[in-house]
Amino acid sequence: xxxxxxxxxxxxxxxxxxxxxxxxxxxxxxxxxxxxxxxxxxxxxxxxxxxxxxxxxxxxxxxxxxxxxxxxxxxxxxxxxxxxxxxxxxxxxxxxxxxxxxxxxxxxxxxxxxxxxxxxxxxxxxxxxxxxxxxxxxxxxxxxxxxxxxxxxxxxxxxxxxxxxxxxxxxxxxxxxxxxxxxxxxxxxxxxxxxxxxxxxxxxxxxxxxxxxxxxxxxxxxxxxxxxxxxxxxxxxxxxxxxxxxxxxxxxxxxxxxxxxxxxxxxxxxxxxxxxxxxxxxxxxxxxxxxxxxxxxxxxxxxxxxxxxxxxxxxxxxxxxxxxxxxxxxxxxxxxxxxxxxxxxxxxxxxxxxxxxxxxxxxxxxxxxxx
Numbered sequence: 319x320x321x322x323x324x325x326x327x328x329x330x331x332x333x334x335x336x337x338x339x340x341x342x343x344x345x346x347x348x349x350x351x352x353x354x355x356x357x358x359x360x361x362x363x364x365x366x367x368x369x370x371x372x373x374x375x376x377x378x379x380x381x382x383x384x385x386x387x388x389x390x391x392x393x394x395x396x397x398x399x400x401x402x403x404x405x406x407x408x409x410x411x412x413x414x415x416x417x418x419x420x421x422x423x424x425x426x427x428x429x430x431x432x433x434x435x436x437x438x439x440x441x442x443x444x445x446x447x448x449x450x451x452x453x454x455x456x457x458x459x460x461x462x463x464x465x466x467x468x469x470x471x472x473x474x475x476x477x478x479x480x481x482x483x484x485x486x487x488x489x490x491x492x493x494x495x496x497x498x499x500x501x502x503x504x505x506x507x508x509x510x511x512x513x514x515x516x517x518x519x520x521x522x523x524x525x526x527x528x529x530x531x532x533x534x535x536x537x538x539x540x541x542x543x544x545x546x547x548x549x550x551x552x553x554x555x556x557x558x559x560x561x562x563x564x565x566x567x568x569x570x571x572x573x574x575x576x577x578x579x580x581x582x583x584x585x586x587x588x589x590x591x592x593x594x595x596x597x598x599x600x601x602x603x604x605x606x607x608x609x610x611x612x613x614x615x616x617x618x619x620x621x622x623x624x625x626x627x628x629x630x631x632x633x634x635x636x637x638x639x640x641x642x643x644x645x646x647x648x649x650x651x652x653x654x655x656x657x658x659x660x661x662x663x664x665x666x667x668x669x670x671x672x673x674x675x676x677x678x679x680x681x682x683x684x685x686x687x688x689x
Contacts, residue, residue, distance in 0.1 A: 325592035327365055330441040333592055334359075334366050336568045337433060341368070349561040350434055352552070355382045360430060360455070363446040370432045371462070372425055379555040381434060384465060384654070385425040387491065388672060389416040391553045398550075399689055408683075415675060422668035428462040430455070434555065435599040437494070437635050438468040439592045443476045448484035456660045463669065464657040470650040472496055473633070478655065486655040487669065490676040493684040495639065495647030497632040500625055509644040513619035516612050522576035522584065524620075530566060530573050535559040538575070538586040541602030549605060550637070557600065562588065571600060574620050576613070585613040587621060596625055596632045614638075618645070639688050649688070651681055 325333075341349070341357040354375040360367045372382045380386040393412045396405055431438050455464045466486070469477055473496065478488065505511075525534070539559040546554040565571040565588070575586040584607065588600030598621045603613035618634075622645065625632040634642055636652075643649070658666050683689070 325439055325441045325595055327441050327445070329593045331365060333570060334368055336570055337368050338366065340564055340568060341434070349558060349564070350379065351556040351558055352377065352379045353382050353434065353555060354378060362451050365441060365446065367431045368433055370429045370434070371459070372427045372429065374425060378425070380553050381436060381555050382429060382432065383425050384427050385419055386553050388676070389419055391551060394551045394553065400683070401687060404683070411679070415672070418668055419672065422665045424668070426462050427465055428455070428459045429465045429467060431466060435590060435597070437597040437599060437633050439590070439595045439597065440474055440477055443480055448480045452484040452486070452657055455657065460660060463661060463665065466655040467491070468652060469655055470494060470652045472648070472650045473631070478653065481655040485659055486657045487673055488653045488655055489669070489673045490681050491652045491654050492636040493639070493649050493689055494636050494652045495634045495642040496650055497622065497625055497634060497647060500622070501629070505626070507644060507646045510622060510646060513615045513645070514623060516615055517619040517623065520576065520612070520616055522578060522616070525575045525577055525583065527566070527573045532563065534575070534583050535563040535566070537583040538562050538600070538602060541583065541586050541604060542600055543602070544605045545602045562600065576616055585617050587617040589621060589624065591630070594628065594630045596630045598634060643688065651684065
């Protein structure tokens with residue numbers, strides 16, 4: 319069974335340096351068109367973390383904006399996936415919450431270890447003085463709440479405990495799906511076997527990382543937008559072809575896709591990996607094609623096959639919960655760890671209210687309805 323749930327420091331440092339070269343001090347909109355944030359770096363015990371400083375620009379994608387995460391995006395998800403009887407009352411609760419989150423200036427937020435992706439991967443905790451980290455962050459950003467996203471108790475128990483000890487509070491965000499021990503676990507699922515068979519027999523032509531062209535990145539931008547922006551939410555990050563190409567060249571994303579007989583790219587996936595940890599933040603396909611073509615199944619089969627071959631641990635993020643469960647996905651509640659003790663009492667009360675609301679209401683609903 320894979321036991322490495324964290325990124326080795328050397329591997330993390332290499333990827334963080336590549337990220338900083340691309341983004342630190344550079345305008346974000348050219349890379350992600352619906353994010354207006356400042357990208358900085360922070361030294362955590364000799365390990366450099368990427369940081370985003372979110373301001374008051376309305377409508378920033380949820381990966382940088384806590385207000386979008388817990389208000390706009392939460393409302394859209396409620397309308398899209400919540401049971402009909404719950405959608406209206408939950409929408410009312412979120413509407414009320416939106417007003418007091420805005421009054422508390424929730425978007426005045428610094429996100430640490432934020433890679434502009436839906437799921438951030440974490441290094442081991444060894445060598446990090448969390449009390450010193452908290453104090454340094456408070457001194458550097460005295461008017462901002464300090465956030466770590468993408469933490470779950472399965473992968474990040476040490477991080478969660480260390481952050482709570484250092485004064486951070488845990489606020490539930492969503493339910494994600496993990497694939498560990500693929501050889502003994504997920505491979506028992508018939509749906510995955512059928513997907514792998516489809517991967518072997520599809521009439522589409524696979525295209526791998528080194529074969530991607532400039533035209534493919536333009537096409538990938540459009541395919542991602544069809545799925546994540548048009549079908550799901552405009553509050554998801556809107557990655558540009560420039561972002562995809564730059565991350566490809568920097569070795570930050572590993573691409574694969576499928577072409578039709580004319581050579582047109584019809585489906586694309588971009589995997590983000592560090593050490594033995596994987597995620598798949600870029601997924602897109604031609605949504606005008608019939609479901610029988612199995613484009614999403616092909617992409618996920620490629621990701622799961624890669625996870626199996628590398629004996630890796632895959633965080634497949636949220637969404638498509640039923641699909642992921644049928645292939646061996648293990649649900650885990652994801653948290654944000656938030657430090658606010660240096661902020662005004664009104665802000666701290668608002669964050670405590672958000673913590674109570676998401677813990678007492680959000681988590682039971684996510685678990686009960688397997689969202």
